[in-house]
Amino acid sequence: MSDDDNSPISVREAKQLFAELKSAPALVLAVSGGPDSIALMWLAARWRRSLARGPLLTVVTVDHGLRAEAAREAREVKRLATELGLPHRTLRWRGAKPKTGLPAAAREARYRLLVQAARSAGASHVLTAHTRDDQAETLLMRLVRGSGLAGLSAMARLTPRDGIVLARPLLDVPKAQLIATLKRAKIGFADDPTNRDTAFTRPRLRALLPQLAAEGGDARSLARLAGRLARANAAVEVLTDGAERFLRLRDRDDAPHGPGMRSFEAGAFATLPEEVRLRLLLRAINALGHEGPAELGKVETLMAVLDQAILDQDMAASPRAAANGRPVLKQTLAGALISLAGGRIQIAPAPARRRRDR
Numbered sequence: 001m002s003d004d005d006n007s008p009i010s011v012r013e014a015k016q017l018f019a020e021l022k023s024a025p026a027l028v029l030a031v032s033g034g035p036d037s038i039a040l041m042w043l044a045a046r047w048r049r050s051l052a053r054g055p056l057l058t059v060v061t062v063d064h065g066l067r068a069e070a071a072r073e074a075r076e077v078k079r080l081a082t083e084l085g086l087p088h089r090t091l092r093w094r095g096a097k098p099k100t101g102l103p104a105a106a107r108e109a110r111y112r113l114l115v116q117a118a119r120s121a122g123a124s125h126v127l128t129a130h131t132r133d134d135q136a137e138t139l140l141m142r143l144v145r146g147s148g149l150a151g152l153s154a155m156a157r158l159t160p161r162d163g164i165v166l167a168r169p170l171l172d173v174p175k176a177q178l179i180a181t182l183k184r185a186k187i188g189f190a191d192d193p194t195n196r197d198t199a200f201t202r203p204r205l206r207a208l209l210p211q212l213a214a215e216g217g218d219a220r221s222l223a224r225l226a227g228r229l230a231r232a233n234a235a236v237e238v239l240t241d242g243a244e245r246f247l248r249l250r251d252r253d254d255a256p257h258g259p260g261m262r263s264f265e266a267g268a269f270a271t272l273p274e275e276v277r278l279r280l281l282l283r284a285i286n287a288l289g290h291e292g293p294a295e296l297g298k299v300e301t302l303m304a305v306l307d308q309a310i311l312d313q314d315m316a317a318s319p320r321a322a323a324n325g326r327p328v329l330k331q332t333l334a335g336a337l338i339s340l341a342g343g344r345i346q347i348a349p350a351p352a353r354r355r356r357d358r
């Protein structure tokens with residue numbers, strides 16, 4: 001992207017931004033009516049017009065039913081989409097609205113509806129208008145929560161979800177460039193007041209950004225940090241794949257395996273670096289547990305207990321006793337049962353919890 005953060009995006013720049021999407025059959029553009037996604041729609045329409053053949057574009061707006069103005073904003077998006085020659089759909093979130101965690105629930109519902117819309121439009125990708133500024137905010141949010149390397153990698157340009165790919169073609173573009181693009185094109189956009197509502201964490205952190213920028217921590221450097229961490233994270237994932245293969249190769253043919261469980265030789269597992277051990281456990285628990293993804297902190301606690309149990313087992317006066325198959329550790333986490341028995345770590349789905357009688 002241009003070094004001048006306030007310049008409108010040129011035809012050539014837009015062509016590069018969308019290049020990898022050129023051969024997709026169809027694309028869904030997720031457009032809320034805010035400046036970023038209006039710019040996405042305008043840029044994508046201009047790009048598509050410049051191609052002799054290319055993907056069909058469908059614009060989708062989700063009305064979460066949370067703000068009175070949302071329906072009017074959706075109509076405004078439809079008007080502009082029609083002007084640009086693009087079909088538009090408004091989808092409503094009709095589910096019950098939770099009292100706490102509303103932004104997360106709204107986001108989840110939004111992605112579910114967008115993925116459904118992609119499927120019915122025959123689209124391979126849903127495009128959102130996340131910018132470099134959003135990337136910086138995401139990194140900051142995860143930083144204050146103490147996330148691990150994977151979380152600090154923030155958003156990826158492409159993320160698979162339920163057979164559709166979520167694409168963020170504007171992830172390296174500063175928001176100011178999108179505003180400049182709209183101004184040049186004389187296109188209006190809605191302002192979502194919840195973006196400034198300090199009842200939510202993200203707007204509160206967003207308000208800190210100018211101070212950080214004054215210290216040199218601007219969106220560019222925060223997004224660059226996210227990119228570097230993503231690179232490191234990808235490398236550790238490859239190492240974890242290798243570790244998984246290494247553990248499998250060490251197993252004898254009679255080692256217990258199966259689609260419904262994973263098991264590792266504890267001694268070999270213990271020689272691996274801590275971060276890799278952690279990821280192996282996390283992968284197995286997330287694959288076999290039935291209560292959603294495990295929290296990193298909880299897996300860290302489990303691993304400390306497991307490490308100690310492996311050590312104790314090694315030091316046991318009678319290794320024969322340790323090898324008799326009786327579990328020396330048995331714990332559940334995120335719907336998975338993790339046990340250490342006979343020198344092996346085993347991860348399997350936890351038995352369904354018994355319902356307590358009143």
Ligand SMILES: Nc1ncnc2c1ncn2[C@@H]1O[C@H](COP(=O)(O)OP(=O)(O)OP(=O)(O)O)[C@@H](O)[C@H]1O
Nearest residue numbers: 030031032036037060061062063107127128129130
């Ligand atoms: N109501 C909506 N309808 C359609 N698309 C939307 C809507 N809200 C957001 N989007 C899409 O998602 C992008 C990011 O929006 P926003 O930053 O508000 O999301 P968020 O709540 O922070 O969630 P996340 O960043 O995790 O997607 C927008 O640029 C737009 O492409």
